[in-house]
Structure formats: structure tokens, C-alpha cells
Amino acid sequence: MFQIEKNYNIALWLDKWFIEDFGIDAVPALYLKLLTLIFVLFTISFLSWYFTKIVIVRSVHKIFLKTKVAWDDILIDKRVFEQISYLVPAFIVVLISPYIFGDFPILIGYVIILTNIFIIMVLIRVAITLLSVFDEVLSQTIILKDKPITSYVQVLKIIVYFIGGILVLSLILGKSPFYFLGAMGAMTAILLLIFKDTILGFVASIQMSVYDMVRVGDWISMPKYDADGDVMSINLNTVKVQNWDQTITSIPTYAFITDSFKNWRGMNDSGGRRIKRAIYLKVSSFQFCDEEMLSQFKKYKLIQDYITKTGNDVQKFNAEISDSEIVSVNTRRLTNIGVFRIYAEKYITAHPDINKDMIIMVRQLESTSKGLPLEIYCFSSEKEWLKYENIISDIFDHLFTITSEFELEVFEEPTGNDFRNMNK
Template identity: 25%
Template sequence: MINISKKMLASDCVFVQIFGALTKHWGLGLSILGLIVLIPLFRNNKEIVDAVLAFISRIFDFIPHNQWYRFFLISLLIWIGIYALNTLTTIFSLQKKETRITWCQIFILLAIGLWILGLLLIFNITDKTINTAAFGIAASLLAWIFQDAIRGVVAFIHLRMNNLLQIDDWIKVPKYGINGKIRRVTLTTVTVYNWDTTTSAIPTSILLSEHFVNLQKMVDGKTHGRIFSKLFVMDTGSFYELSRKDADRFRKDNRITSCLPLKDIHDEMTNAELYRQYMFHWLMNNEHVSRVPYLTVSWQDHTENGLALQLTGLIKDSNAAAFEWQQSLIVEHVIQSVEWFGLRLYQAPSSFDTSSSTIYISKKPITK
């Protein structure tokens, strides 16, 4: 029975898959298979058909007089339906069939709604004689108990309607340290397979209430690149105005003129201004850095530590390893090139700087 169910679930036909999901559990499967086999045999035997119909009629005569039996029956049917839909959700997740996943979750929601409606009708809760206050308290209690599930349903509908989430999308949820690919999405839970081989299951509502990043379009190449932003604090004590001699020296430096036009190098400008222009042209000429939609090299607010130079743009290599490699090369070039312009990166004095200081404390006592 289990092998038959697996073959049906692997079919491309939706109806066959539904039947496979219903027959996945051996007890339920045998019952359904028994009905399919017996119905053709009984069809031409009037006595057996009459006996079966009489038996069913007695069951239905009994059901209306027992509310709890009717409640158990509808609960069982709803459970079977949800079980089958959850099985189909797993299969459709593996097949990456987003539309069918969404419909499965909608039918689960409808099944729960039918169960609640059946509960109201079976126990006649809609009767006007029922205490309205008691009904309101019960409804409020249920809403409080299932508040996470309700938020999850709202989040699921929002994410699906706006096409913000799909199977195999790479997402990041910084607050919860989640970084990986989506494996399953349901009304209440999103399952993510992280890059460190761990698995995270988070409520769907978190993706609506908390900040998350979907990087899939970037991975698929539907972007100008992956953003980088680096801040370098310069020691303003190394800033100075260029003399004509300094300008001539920079014009003769092939490392600088290979990126920066000679006309942009002149006296009366500062070495900090020259370096900012150099870094902009160097990034513009870097084949791994995108020129669109923006590429900026700008000075930020002055602080007690110095003046910060910020480099912001997009690296075309969106692959994680390639991106980090190119970003590291940019940082290393900044560290290497600042000395060409007589600039210094700021760093707070360390114990090494203190021990290397040329100021020594005299061993002799101070005499007046």
C-alpha cells in the first residue's frame, strides 16, 4: 500500500496525487481501496446492495440523535483532509510547484473553517438562547490561543500575493541568525535550510513583522550587483595642501596617473581631495565594480577620530565567495594606496604604540 501511494504521489496528475496522499496511511488506504474493490462487485447484486443501504440508513438514523458522534465524525473527516493536504504540500515543495502549495494551504484554512462551522451547527451554538457574553468570552479565548496561527495566515497570504517568497529562495533574517534556502512554506511555518547545514523553522508571521532580505534575484543575476559599503577613517593630521612640486611629483607617479587624468592633478588642492578623486576613478575602472545604479566616494561627518571616507557601490560578482574576495581586494588597495598620497588611516594607540614611544620616564627623582 505504501509503495502504491508513493507511485501515485510521484504522478503528474493532481487527482492521482490526491488519492496517493489519502492512501499514504495504510489503514486509511485499505479502507478506500476496499470501497473501490467492493462497489463494482456489489453493483449487480441487489440483495447485498439493499443490505448495505439498510445498514447505512441505520447509521444515519443514529447520527442525528448523538451530537458527540457527529462531532467526532466531522473531526475525523477534517483530520483526514488536512493530513492529505499536508502530504501534498510536502510533495509540491519538493517539486517547487508554488501555485499548488498555495491552494493546499487555502484548502487547509477552509477545512478548519468548516470544522468550526460544523461545531457551531452540531451543538446549536448559534441558538439565540445561548448566552452572548459566554460566547464572546469563548471566541476571545480561542482568538488569544490561536493568535500566532491567525497572524501566520495573514502573513502567508501577504507573502504569496506579493510574490515575496518561493521555494529555494535565499533569505536572511538577521535578528534570528537565519541565512539559507527555503525548503517549505505553510500557513504557520517557514522551514529554512541554513548554509551551515542546520535547519530553522520560524513562524510565517515573523517574516511580516521582522526585517528579512530575499537575495534570490541577486543570485539569479537579475541585479546590477551586490552592495558593498566601507568606511575608512583618515587622520586629519596627515592632510596638507599640494605645492607645485607635489603636483609634479604626483603627475610622474604611474600608479596614480594610470587611473587619474593629469588635468585633475594641480597645486592648491589637498592630498585628501586628490585621493578621493583617485579612489573614485580606480573603482570606475575596476571591471568587478558596477557603475550603476550608483557608485560614490564621499567624505562623511568629521569626528574626534578623524574624517571618514566612505566607498559605496555594487560588486558584479554576487556569489558569496567571489563577492567577499573582491571586497577584500578593495580594502587592501585602500590600505596600500593611502601612503602614496601621504595620508594615514586613524587607529587608536595600542600597547605596542605606547611601548615604542620615544618618551621615557626618568629613573632619577625630580629635584627642586
């Protein structure tokens, strides 16, 4: 640093050098002196920045890379220390400007103001980067990895930008920061209108976090926005969902509070994924079982015990009926639809990919013009989509095919060929 002397600085020394030693006129010497001072200031700033970045920053990087913790590596990846290195030449400019521009007092003020603005902008950038590091570190923790941390970090970033903007304006206009805060109070309605989505998103993020409505990685369905897939990220204004067709849907964060959606997390956390599908059977194919049919059914391993036990119960009931009451209406008989329902239930229960601890049911629904729906209701132990669909296909491949063994027919809408065959 140069010593502070009232009548001596670099500018006076340059005056002596240009005018007395080189004999340059006063006006050209003034401009030449100014350019030289600017070059000197730039050179000092560049050398201080280069030294800071090459020597100090690299040394810090080497030290941090040797540690076992992960957060300091994120600081290096985000280039935090390289951004901080820009502060060193800025502080040096503020300190040496009065000595360099001694003959240009007005210029000193502008240089210091511009440098202070630069310092504020660098500090804003560093603060924003540190918040990003904070977000990434917290998002990797087990407790908070599925929480909308990014939304809160984005709010803090907005606050940093707001404070930085106030400070820059106060330097440019020469006003106190509180002056602008007072003016902002009068613009509250306009600010609320401008930041409406941001405010709604922030409130929604808090509610989503408190009530644990949506997490990153959840499978959600939101038909209004044509979204059906996994949540990729939860931000202040949007929630990104990667659909199963690999497209990405952006949904306003506040929509998760105002609109309905389905979260499949409960299914993932449970012991199985629900299978709920019906087979439509023709009512005209229903019939009572004769002895030949029962003999055939007894060969089916899954329902051998049922046919034997139920057959004995039926015979016992019919034996107690008097001779005068023995008509087909008064007797009990097994039906092919009833036996098939029991077979389907036994088959599903014996299936290795069906969760036996959850409900297993085969039931008849209300008949329709398409026949009688026989609904399969159970839960697969596999919840992954591909495996889940394969399990359903295996079950219904078998059930659809084996209906003919019970002399049942599956309903189908008539086709063109059916109508043509009717005319033959």
C-alpha cells in the same frame, strides 16, 4: 452475499450446529457463537482488504507509474490508494453485519457505529493526504513555488479535522451534526482564544501573499528573533529561517505583519550588491602635492590623465594671478588626499567585478576623532556572499596598502606597544 430471510441467518445456523450437533449448552454456545461470528467478520474484512491492496492497488500503481505526469507519482508516494483500500472492508462490514449478527441486534448497532467512525477517520486521513499532495504539486509550479500555499492548505486541513470531529461526535452521542454546530457558536470566544495564533497566522499569510512581502527562498534579516538567512518554509503558524550559521529560527507568521524585518530580495533582483565601507585617514598626513609628488603620480596609469589635465588647469589659474597676489593661499594646488580619492574612484571603476551601470562614488564623510572617513560606495556584480566578500577584500587590501604611496596614513587606535615605545 447472503440472501435476506426473516428467520434464517448465520447465527441461526450456528445455533443448530453448536447445540443440536455438538450438544453444547445454550449459554456456552451463545459465547462460542459470538466469538465465531466476530472471527468470521474479521476474516471477511481482512480478505477483502488484502485483495484490494494486493490486486487493485498494485494494478493502479503500475498504471500510474507508466504515465508521464508527476502528480500521480506523488499520489503513490503519499500512499493515497493504500489508505483508500481500508474503506472496502469497512463498507463490507456495514453491509453484512445484519446477516452475521442476526441474533444480536444491539451488537449490530454498535458494530455499524464503530465502522462508520472508522470510515470517517479513513476519509479524513485520505482528505488530509490529498491536501498534502495538492500542496506539493502547487509548490512545484513556477508561478506558485514561492507563495505560502502551505498556510492555506493547513487551514483546509483544520477544517477537515473540524468537520470529521463533528461527525464522529454526532455518531457517538446520536445527535445531529447541526446540534454541535449550534453549541460551537456559543463557544466562539473560547475558540477564538484557542486558535488565536492560527487565525493571526492565516490573516498574515494572506497579506504576505497579496503584498508579496516574503517568499520561500528569500534572504531576510529580523534582529528581534535573531534571524538572518534564507526562508525555508512559510506555514500557517511559523516561518522557518535557516541562518547562515546553519541554525534554524522559527518565527511566528503574524510577526511579519506586526514587526519590522529586512528582505534582501531587492538586492538579489538588482544588478549588484552594495559595497559601503570607509577608510579612516589621519588628517595630519594631508598635504599639498609638490612637483616631485606630481611627477610620481603621473606614473600611475589610472590617474595619468587626471594629473595632466588638472595640473594644466591649476597652472592656467595660477598664471592669471597678478604678481602681488601670488601667495600660497591664493593659488590652487593639488592635495594628496584629493589625488588619492580620484585614484580610489578610478581603481573601483576599472575593477572587473564592479557593476558600471550602478552608482560608483568615493566621498568624504564628516571627520571624527578617528580621522577623515573616505567612503567607498559602489555595487559588486557578484551577489553571492563568498564572492562578494572576496571582492571587498581585494579592493580594500589594495587601497589600504597603497595609501603610503600618497604619503597618507590610516588611523589606528594606539596599542600597548605604542605607549611602551613612548617611554623609551
